[in-house]
Amino acid sequence: MTAPSDPSNRTTASEGSWQPVADGVFRLVAEPDSVNIGLIVGSESALLIDCGSTPAQGARLRESVASVTDTPLIGVVITHEDRDHWFGLAAFDDLESWGHETLAERIDAPEILAEAESLGLTRADLRTPTTDFSIARALDLGDRYVELVHLGHAHTHSDVVVNVPVSNVIFTGDLIENPHPWFGPASSPRGWPATLNMLIGMVKPDAVVVPGHGDVVDGKFIVQQLAGLASVPYTTERLVREGVTVEQAEEAGEWPLPWENIAEGVRTAYAEMGAEGVRRNLPLI
Numbered sequence: 001m002t003a004p005s006d007p008s009n010r011t012t013a014s015e016g017s018w019q020p021v022a023d024g025v026f027r028l029v030a031e032p033d034s035v036n037i038g039l040i041v042g043s044e045s046a047l048l049i050d051c052g053s054t055p056a057q058g059a060r061l062r063e064s065v066a067s068v069t070d071t072p073l074i075g076v077v078i079t080h081e082d083r084d085h086w087f088g089l090a091a092f093d094d095l096e097s098w099g100h101e102t103l104a105e106r107i108d109a110p111e112i113l114a115e116a117e118s119l120g121l122t123r124a125d126l127r128t129p130t131t132d133f134s135i136a137r138a139l140d141l142g143d144r145y146v147e148l149v150h151l152g153h154a155h156t157h158s159d160v161v162v163n164v165p166v167s168n169v170i171f172t173g174d175l176i177e178n179p180h181p182w183f184g185p186a187s188s189p190r191g192w193p194a195t196l197n198m199l200i201g202m203v204k205p206d207a208v209v210v211p212g213h214g215d216v217v218d219g220k221f222i223v224q225q226l227a228g229l230a231s232v233p234y235t236t237e238r239l240v241r242e243g244v245t246v247e248q249a250e251e252a253g254e255w256p257l258p259w260e261n262i263a264e265g266v267r268t269a270y271a272e273m274g275a276e277g278v279r280r281n282l283p284l285i
């Protein structure tokens with residue numbers, strides 16, 4: 001979720017209880033953005049996936065791990081740069097953390113700092129992961145490996161999926177949201193469908209798929225969401241070639257997703273194509 005933050009929601013930050021989604025794998029819903037936080041418990045160590053919207057929420061999430069296991073927490077994986085997944089990282093300063101290498105640049109982006117300010121945070125409250133990677137990384141929790149994979153610029157620059165092969169579970173961050181994905185200013189209209197196409201190749205048909213928000217889904221849901229997302233660049237391309245302006249796009253196009261979820265993506269797709277209907281940016285990554 002990357003909808004503009006609402007300062008009036010600040011007091012409603014809270015966390016649900018941990019629910020099992022597979023053997024040794026748990027999910028918790030953190031408010032106010034209803035983000036899915038993950039916990040993977042191996043025989044030697046446990047790993048948190050995402051850390052809430054603020055350092056205070058991150059600290060509560062860290063504490064809550066004790067209600068599930070006494071296996072030591074080794075650290076936290078950040079699935080992407082949105083506030084509700086990342087801004088709690090300062091609560092884990094003494095542990096290792098993992099995330100995509102672009103977070104080091106994104107942390108100083110004006111829109112990231114504006115998001116922090118809206119939550120009453122400053123640059124000093126934000127953290128980059130202690131360990132970054134460009135494409136992939138594997139972590140050993142004892143009886144299971146966890147794979148962290150960056151498949152390209154999609155929902156954001158820094159999307160990482162967390163695969164737990166032995167449990168047949170994959171955490172997708174906001175590459176998948178239930179019921180609908182959300183385009184933010186950092187989303188890539190062409191890169192996102194291409195990334196989901198690769199993600200489908202990683203997911204077994206009976207896999208448990210934990211989206212960034214909403215109830216757990218399966219591999220078929222990824223295919224459905226890919227179809228909806230792909231309409232954004234390709235319908236935009238058709239509209240541009242027909243002379244439809246960006247202001248007319250909502251009415252002129254047939255959109256399978258709610259307009260408020262995709263409006264930012266359509267604007268980005270228009271900007272990338274330019275007035276002549278020619279793509280200025282190829283989807284290289």
Ligand SMILES: [Zn+2]
Nearest residue numbers: 001082174212
């Ligand atoms: Zn989110």
